Amino acid sequence: MTNMTVAIVALTAEGEVLARRLVGVLGNAEVHGLDRRTASPDVPFTDTMAHLRSLFQAGRPIIGICAAGILVRAVASELNDKRDEPPVLAVAQDGSAVVPVLGGHHGGNCLARQIAEALGISAAITTAGDIGIGFALDDPPAGWAVASTTPAKAIAAAMLAGEPVQLIADAGVPIPDGLVVPTTEDAFAPIIRLTEKTVVADENTLVLHPQTLAVGIGCERGAALDEVRALLDTTLASQGLSKNCIACLVSIDLKSDEGAILALADELSVPVRFFDAVTLEAEAPRLQNPSDVVFAEVGCHGVAEGAALAAVGSAGALIIPKQKSVRATCAVGRSSVPIDPVQIGTARGRLSIVGIGPGQASWRTPEVTSWLTGASDVVGYGLYLDLLGPLIDGKNRHMSELSEEEARVRRSIELAAECRDVALVSSGDAGIYAMAALAFEVLDRDNNPAFNRVDIRVSPGISAVQAAAARIGAPLGHDFALISLSDLLTPWEAIEKRIHAVAEGDFTVAFYNPVSKRRRTQLAAAKEILMGHRPAETPVILARNLGRETENVEIIALADLEVDMVDMLTLVLIGSSTTKRFVAGQREWAYTPRGYAKKMA
Numbered sequence: 059m060t061n062m063t064v065a066i067v068a069l070t071a072e073g074e075v076l077a078r079r080l081v082g083v084l085g086n087a088e089v090h091g092l093d094r095r096t097a098s099p100d101v102p103f104t105d106t107m108a109h110l111r112s113l114f115q116a117g118r119p120i121i122g123i124c125a126a127g128i129l130v131r132a133v134a135s136e137l138n139d140k141r142d143e144p145p146v147l148a149v150a151q152d153g154s155a156v157v158p159v160l161g162g163h164h165g166g167n168c169l170a171r172q173i174a175e176a177l178g179i180s181a182a183i184t185t186a187g188d189i190g191i192g193f194a195l196d197d198p199p200a201g202w203a204v205a206s207t208t209p210a211k212a213i214a215a216a217m218l219a220g221e222p223v224q225l226i227a228d229a230g231v232p233i234p235d236g237l238v239v240p241t242t243e244d245a246f247a248p249i250i251r252l253t254e255k256t257v258v259a260d261e262n263t264l265v266l267h268p269q270t271l272a273v274g275i276g277c278e279r280g281a282a283l284d285e286v287r288a289l290l291d292t293t294l295a296s297q298g299l300s301k302n303c304i305a306c307l308v309s310i311d312l313k314s315d316e317g318a319i320l321a322l323a324d325e326l327s328v329p330v331r332f333f334d335a336v337t338l339e340a341e342a343p344r345l346q347n348p349s350d351v352v353f354a355e356v357g358c359h360g361v362a363e364g365a366a367l368a369a370v371g372s373a374g375a376l377i378i379p380k381q382k383s384v385r386a387t388c389a390v391g392r393s394s395v396p397i398d399p400v401q402i403g404t405a406r407g408r409l410s411i412v413g414i415g416p417g418q419a420s421w422r423t424p425e426v427t428s429w430l431t432g433a434s435d436v437v438g439y440g441l442y443l444d445l446l447g448p449l450i451d452g453k454n455r456h457m458s459e460l461s462e463e464e465a466r467v468r469r470s471i472e473l474a475a476e477c478r479d480v481a482l483v484s485s486g487d488a489g490i491y492a493m494a495a496l497a498f499e500v501l502d503r504d505n506n507p508a509f510n511r512v513d514i515r516v517s518p519g520i521s522a523v524q525a526a527a528a529r530i531g532a533p534l535g536h537d538f539a540l541i542s543l544s545d546l547l548t549p550w551e552a553i554e555k556r557i558h559a560v561a562e563g564d565f566t567v568a569f570y571n572p573v574s575k576r577r578r579t580q581l582a583a584a585k586e587i588l589m590g591h592r593p594a595e596t597p598v599i600l601a602r603n604l605g606r607e608t609e610n611v612e613i614i615a616l617a618d619l620e621v622d623m624v625d626m627l628t629l630v631l632i633g634s635s636t637t638k639r640f641v642a643g644q645r646e647w648a649y650t651p652r653g654y655a656k657k658m659a
Contacts, residue, residue: 115136271299408478536634540567
């Protein structure tokens, strides 16, 4: 299953209660609720079938608190390849049943078992592999990998028919949890081979690899991926070990931004975990190749060997000591049981800079929702965090006042530098008059090595100007400009110069931060400048509290614009000389023509 946020779809108030309970069970999930039937979903919707279909098309795992038939009818037209379909589960509204409808081998069966355990029921698993073998070949138990599913289909069929198999395990290799097959010593029977070695599977042999290896990597700054990859390949080949047995790559925390290590982990589809120098130095008595040079440079006597040993713990052992290339080192540690990477070291710290839109949950992008769901900490202005509601329940919340932007940004970077997964929250789009620019300014200005090791990512959001335009038609249909009228950070002289430029250029213009209790003259001055270049009847859109219960959007003429009509929660959007205002369907609309009339003439 992917790491995408699970959409738990509720169609009733009772279903919403159960959905909220399942969010607590699953963690990376959000409640989608039918509008007017549910009270406070994370994502409201009005058309059930269309919403389910769009989730499925996006590859989102779906748990419907509804009849299985609803789910089937909604996505039936989208069923093409079972290898690509996301999990789709039906859960009875009273919590009495859970059925994986689709994607059982892509995480659906695992989700069903997890839900069933929480609800105290049995999951209605119907896929043959799970019943006959204990797991599906393309969805093995946690900590295990199947060498190849293609040649194993014949042996799988034999096991499903109840035929006994030979179970051959290399010394020290554990038995997978959930493996339930009759065994025999008949030399002609199909074989299940449990091994860390590279073995070619055939139609008579199912090869299962335990993920018991931790690969320690050390390298010079900027080492090439090709070199590190080649070193790993050579190291494993020296003992005939399979890459499928790698549970994680591990290194010192100073390497948490090392491109070659991160790229190699992506290629292997395994996590990277990091240890500080103190933890690695504690492994010094067990190192086979301690180095005073390494100690002088990073504070421990060995990175590759130390990290591999720290990962497998005191019960594990170093099975391949440090191997070297020109700019990298590699060592392999072995655990007696499959390794859970989450339980060792730390992940790379991450800062997700997100815009949650103007306020309406349905305007929040799925990517932003996914990043927020995965975060351990959320940082933002209190009102913006409140708008997220249950989506951030249970997370560490770090709130500050609206005017404390730099403190907010700095706190988010500091938390991420402590290896936390942090979301810095803005309204609208984080890159438009919001936190993204300030975050990069702080990173650039400080040039702090600990800050620079953080994984930074930015997700777009729906800005207030987009929301205002959509509510009233298409006033941004041609060239437009955005200007903030706040002079707290920008001198009024510079702002005034920009207003003159957009007025002379005949741009549609949106004014952010138009007024405040202290600042009452700038909007009036902007109006006078614009009046000198466009008609008095030019449409002006006043959009207040967009996406919230008290939303109000209206159109007035430029000549009628007064400062007292506007507050800090209002976006002012003023059309160009060509922007038009008209009535259709008993509603008033505004749009700025692009020029298609000339093509149609």
